[in-house]
Amino acid sequence: MLTTTTVFSRCKPKQKAEIIYLLQTILNEKVGMIGDGANDCSAIKQADIGISFTKTDASYSSPFSYSESSLECVIKVLAEGRCTLSNMIEVFKNYLTMNMLKFVGASILILELSHLSNFQITFQNYLQIVPFFLMLSLCKPLNDLTPYRQITNMMGIENFFSVLGLIIISSGQILTSYFYLRSQSWYIQNTEIPQDDQFIQQGQAIGIIFLSTTLAFDFILFSLYLSYPIKQRIYQNYILFAALSAIFIYMFFAFLLPEQSGQSFLDLDKEAVSHKKFMLIQLIIALCFGLGMILYEDFIVKRYLGPCKKSPSTLKKTNSQMKQISKEQN
DSSP states (O other): OTTTOOOOOSOOHHHHHHHHHHHHHTSOOOOEEEOOSGGGHHHHHHSSEEEEETTSGGGGTOSEEESSSOTHHHHHHHHHHHHHHHHHHHHHHHHHHHHHHHHHHHHHHHHTTBOOOHHHHHHHIIIIIHHHHHHHTTOOBOSSOOSOOOOOOTTSHHHHHHHHHHHHHHHHHHHHHHHHHHTSTTOOOOOSOOTTOOOBSOSHHHHHHHHHHHHHHHHHHHHHOOOTTTBOOGGGSHHHHHHHHHHHHHHHHHHHOTTTTTTTTTTOOHHHHTOHHHHHHHHHHHHHHHHHHHHHIIIIIIIIISTTSSOHHHHHHHHHHHHHHHHHHO
16 A cells, blocks of 8 residues: 555554555655644654655654755755765765775885875865865755755765775876885985884975875865765855865865975975976876876766766756656646
8 A cells, every 4th residue: 555555645643654664664664754743743753854844843853954944945955955965975985085094004004114294184085085074074065956866875885886996096196206206316215213202294205195195185085075976066155165275276286386385384395306307297296187087986986886977967867857847747
């Protein structure tokens, strides 16, 4: 009866809650309930999504209360939920990818008997990564729902290949930058630990690894950002887009004009950054691999595994058709 019935009428409050319970347990469905009266309270409480109106009795048991008496609140609640879930998954994927990239960089620097300086670690963690994650929460959903069932499994195959691919590409960037540094005639490798038994915090490899990973973090966040069909474009999150652009522009100048961009407080090696052609090639390496991350995420993961299995134009066309059908029915 559950699979063939469209409308249940003349139901008692207990029966409403029982119908929702059966849909949840037998058919394993996510159920939303919207009501305005006291007889809807038990059903609203049982549902996965309970919605009511502010001026009604059911608002006391409803997780979501709408100030107006319109069913448009259902679309708003679902859109906000999709956007919030998308932000959570993006933070999860960014966190995994960036920390694996940190591990690769730290492993390389162990060969140099060194590690990033205290300021470099602070810059990446508290001036770049943490603010980026906070700014992601400012992303807003689309005004309309799209005909797409969102990916909700953080450990699903789509997210697995997304994280794995970006880890491989970004690690390739760091390794390429490092081995290109080693190929230089002026390169000097650290082979001895100082007498205080502390790893070195300044060296040719440290500055290059720092610049490469910092720029890679920008590309990782940009490529993992999911806009249509879940939320607005990244440039519509003005604070996040401005921060990303500022870091990108600053790192661009740090590669090409290190002396004017704070070489001393960034703890960059004077010998390494003094070679303009070498630094230009390092920037090109970072940009090429960054472009590879974006292309991999947009044209492979999102297109064939994720929310863009259909092209954005196809999804928009389907969405407009659904709106037209809704108008004709009304």
